[in-house]
Amino acid sequence: MGFDQFVTDRLDRLLGYATAITCDKHLAQDIVQNVLLRAQGKWERIGAMDAPYLYVKRMVTNDYLSWRHRKAAREIAVERGELARHAPAMADPADAHAERDAMRARIAVLPRKQRAALVLRFYEDCSDTEIAQVLGCTESTVRSQLSRALQTLRTHELARSATLGVHS
Structure with a gap:
């Protein structure tokens, strides 16, 4: 399977997974985008694997667990807390x-x-x-x-x- 087909078939699932682990849609999009850019450059090797989706999912997980996104995640959590205190209660x-x-x-x-x-x-x-x-x-x-x-x-x-x- 080529890279473009992989992205077409798996993008929604990768975004859903990343959103679930980050608890933030925008951070998840950033992580998936970064991972797919890196994966594209290595696709000949990744695409030849038995389970390229698991490998890319591991890349997403590792990127999430890395130091690069810890500060962003903390800032988002603080912003959410601030917004929640000031937002009117609405159903x-x-x-x-x-x-x-x-x-x-x-x-x-x-x-x-x-x-x-x-x-x-x-x-x-x-x-x-x-x-x-x-x-x-x-x-x-x-x-x-x-x-x-x-x-x-x-x-x-x-x-x-x-x-x-x-x-x-």
Whole structure:
């Protein structure tokens, strides 16, 4: 498969994956664009692989986990916090978008590797082996990252419920 066909077939999925791990549509677009530019230059080698999509997904993950985007991600989180404090309370007419945004806010509290592991498992439906391949770690590390991520999410949800006075 040629590079252009790969991009045509996989761009939406790469953008969806990148948006899920970054919790930011614009940062995800930047990452995918940078990765695809680099991949295009190496496409002869990448395209000959058994699973070029997994390789490119790993490039996206590595770019997200790299130091280059940490500052941008922190600035975006601060801006969102500032905007949320000053924005008027309005109901979102699109329930699907509201739920997706709520999930992004929940997973945004996770460390980067835990967030990536969680997205790979539940959004991309990857096995431990595939996640380990994308993250460049062992399967036991994947299971540990997932366990910690889920525990953190449970703890935050319980704290949020207690703050709101909600009893399960």
